[in-house]
Amino acid sequence: MTPTTERLDELASTTLLRFATAGSVDDGKSTLVGRLLHDSKSVLADQLEAVSLASRNRGQEAPDLALLTDGLRAEREQGITIDVAYRYFATTRRRFILADTPGHVQYTRNMVTGASTAELAIILVDARHGVVEQTRRHAAVAALLRVPHVVLAVNKMDLVGYAESHFAKIADEFTSYALGLGVEEITAIPISALNGDNVVEPSAAMDWYPGPTVLEHLETVPVSHDLTDCRARFPVQYVIRPQTPEHPDYRGYAGQIASGMLRVGEAVTVLPSGRTSTITAIDALGQDVDVAWAPQSVTLRLADDLDISRGDMIAPSASAPAVTRDIEATVCHVADRELTVGARVLVKHGTRTVKGLVKDIPSRLTLDDLSQHPQPGSLAANDIGRVVVRTAEPLPVDAYAESRRTGSFLLIDPADGTTLTAGMAGHAFAAQRPAARDDDEGWDF
Incomplete structure (x- = not known):
């Protein structure tokens, strides 16, 4: 057996982890992913040469590892991530599919896309700024999508003197917030993606931190792709x-x-x-x-x-699941146009698409304190809230907690096919929410 064959057999026997990165603008998501790829020897020589050349053209002496994932021309010119960048790499212990998602508020919809199939989400925080609104939004999206494992990566620790107290304060604030959303497992890791501290190798500058590096955690976190215990659909x-x-x-x-x-x-x-x-x-x-x-x-x-x-x-x-024409769900509104009570939509569930009507919007989540704003009347871009949708035909919808595949749906604009909202049936955050109205006035179906 040749070394190449042995390597292929070795990779075939390893488990697969899908994970996504998220965070605010300039928190260092793409740099973290680039460092992860570079230090785990997952970058080909020609890729590294191309990144080095692009970095020199921008006046940078050292290779900008963020360019390994920021593939769009507009991303490189602006120095930001716009689209979801998928990368595939492997170590001797596990195979990985990662989604590097944008940090800008207007691209939160892309974070929803990247995290929808993830078993783990890495949420980055700039150590200088701590937990900000977009951090809370990304934590809410991870909870909404029921991502099983969440990692808080406190980045740029080199800019705060690698202070343990600074890390502990941010970790405590984020953990308390995420637990309130219903996130069950949170791991906090202090890192410097630029210098490589605690990304692949342990940091000598943070010997007070006893936990795993980012890669060690990714390699050892328990994941299960066994869907055979679920009800067949x-x-x-x-x-x-x-x-x-x-x-x-x-x-x-x-x-x-x-x-x-x-x-x-x-x-x-x-x-x-x-x-x-x-x-x-x-x-x-x-x-x-x-x-x-x-x-x-x-x-x-x-x-x-x-x-x-x-x-x-x-x-x-x-x-068999029950069929229903009234779907109550938690949603993340991803379109620029507002979703309003009475809006006519298409509901895409599995392989079926039917007409629908937004019957009610009982509440909108307030990210600051996790309170529910009752009866907002509409949801704007990136809002998270509860909706009740009446469909023209019955649908066999499971609770999202039981099945991410058959418990999810999309609301689509019937006029131009734009995706408006991503919904999770029956899902609710830990905070209290008001009950939905049950009046049927003005309904055509």
């Missing part, structure tokens, strides 16, 4: 009917299993119609299998000839 993406002489009666329902396991012979219910049948066959990569699990892409065949199309969901009859 199969959103139908496509109906396959080849109608060939070899398969004159073939009818299969293709899609990706969102969660759980499906077995041949299992009784299932098709939603939202409520019709029932039994799985007679499962096709995976052209082979018949007896069982399939998330996140495999498969084709199901059923015993009965039912009216099933894209947007329907197939689930075990014993654990």
Whole structure:
């Protein structure tokens, strides 16, 4: 076996961690990611040479490691991150997919995108400025998206003399705030991304800190991709009917299993119609299998000839979700235009898109003290609040706490297709919130 083959086999056996970085402008997110890639030997020679050349052209003597992730021309010219930059790297202990997200308030929507699939979020804070509004907003988004692990990276410790008391004050303030949002696990690490302190190697200047470096924590934090213990959900993406002489009666329902396991012979219910049948066959990569699990892409065949199309969901009859036309959820509004009570929207849930109406906006989260502002009437860009949406057709919506895939949805502008709001059904922050109104006046459906 060659060294290259051994390395590939080694990487194939390691676990995968998806994580996102977030923080205010100039907190050093891209520099941290660049340092992480550089010091973990995950940067190719030609990439480092290109960064060195770009840095010299900007009058910098040392390579600006932030340029390893700031790939857009506008980002390099302005010295900021605009788009989500995805990077892939690996160590001997774990493989990583990271999303470096923007810090500007107007790009918070991109942070939602980057963190939506993350198991861990690194939230950076400038040691000189401490916890600011955007820090609180990013913590709220991480809590909203139920990111299991949150790391507070107090950056630029070199600019405050590596003072332990300064770090402790910021860590205590952030931890108290994040716990109030419902974040369960918080790890605080003092770093200097520019100098590499506590990023990959321990810092000699902060020997008072006994914890792991950023990379050590990323390599050892427990993560689980096992969705097989969840209730099975199969959103139908496509109906396959080849109608060939070899398969004159073939009818299969293709899609990706969102969660759980499906077995041949299992009784299932098709939603939202409520019709029932039994799985007679499962096709995976052209082979018949007896069982399939998330996140495999498969084709199901059923015993009965039912009216099933894209947007329907197939689930075990014993654990099928309830269907509803009224969705109450916590949302992050990502569009520049406001979301108002009475607004007509499209609701995209899984592979199904239906018409909807914003029935109520019961509250908006105040980031400073986590209080709920009752009945705000509208949500502006980057606001986090509660909404009640009435849909024209029933949807099989799970609670987001039970399934990130089938508990989430998007609100879309029916006029131009703009994404307005990202919603998490049934999710609520730890703070108290007022009850939703239940009047139906003025509804067309």
